[in-house]
Amino acid sequence: MVFAGFLTTAEAGPRILFVGNSFTFGANSAVRHYRADTVHDLNGGDIGGVPALFRRMCEEAGLDYDVSLETLAGADLARHWNERRSVIDKPWDVVVLQSHSVLDPKAPGNPTRLVDSAQTIGSALTARNPGVALYLTATWARADLVYDKPSPWHGEPLDRMTTDIRSGYDAARAAMARATVLPVGDAWQLAMTEEVADANPYDGTEFNKVDLWGWDHYHASTYGYYLEALVTFGAITGKDPRQLGAQEKCADDLGISPDQAAALQRVAADALSAEAVTAKVATAGGEAIPLR
Secondary structure, eight states: OOBBBOOOOOOOEEEEEEEEEEHHHTTSSTTTTTOOOOEEEEEEEEOOOHHHHHHHHHHHHTTEEEEEEEEETTOHHHHHHHHHHHHHSSOOOOEEEEOOOTTTTSSSSOOOHHHHHHHHHHHHHHOTTOOOOOEOOOOOOOOIIIIIOOSSTTTTTTTHHHHHHHHHHHHHHHHSSOOOOOOHHHHHHHHHTTTTBSSSSGOOOOOOBBBOOOOTTBBHHHHHHHHHHHHHHHHOOOOOOGOOTTTOOOHHHHHHOHHHHHHHHHHHHHHHHHHHHHHHHTTTTTOOOOOO
């Protein structure tokens, strides 16, 4: 991915809606209520979450996004559409969609319900605004389901769940008129490969590494949500997350050290660059598909 340079002054940006569950609103971490007064919680709660991290990063980059969120704990996209269609079905400029952590809670790993709901929501939002930019957040592998609890992924390598979740979102993207997958789960996996993050919280956290999972080994920790926000920021704005710098304000607020912030920014940039390379290889003409 070729990143754009930062601006020196703020410029008016689009209206962006985040639709998701606890993986978007930052459950079990300080991210949940982070700067909630800077975003619009359409469900009337006091949630800042990843959307608030995204907004502050945009401010640091000289961008002014009007950020709204519609989040429900444990919900997949079908439930959001069934219960909250009245607040979702509007002419947004950008919409970020995040579904259940196992794709379908009744059939873990099965993407059918995700594909159908993403296609329905995408079609409706495109009818509202033909120029809407649609994003799908492919989430991370759950350590609890890989190392501890019964699941289709129990006892398998961690990256198998990452790949299965990503494949489900790729199928949803293919069913939509146009959409982009945000490679959050891939970024988590890369953080482990690059030895920034620990791969198994059940055997302790290795020295000088962060634990991307929270205390339940299911939701993210502050580090994990920060990485999610960095990937989202880089993909949507086209800005290089590394340019936020080690003194980035969200990290400082949340107790993430300068070295940790810089390392996670590097991982986000690497994940986005890998995504662009994959897109380039997939085109017959060899020309990269825009991430947006």
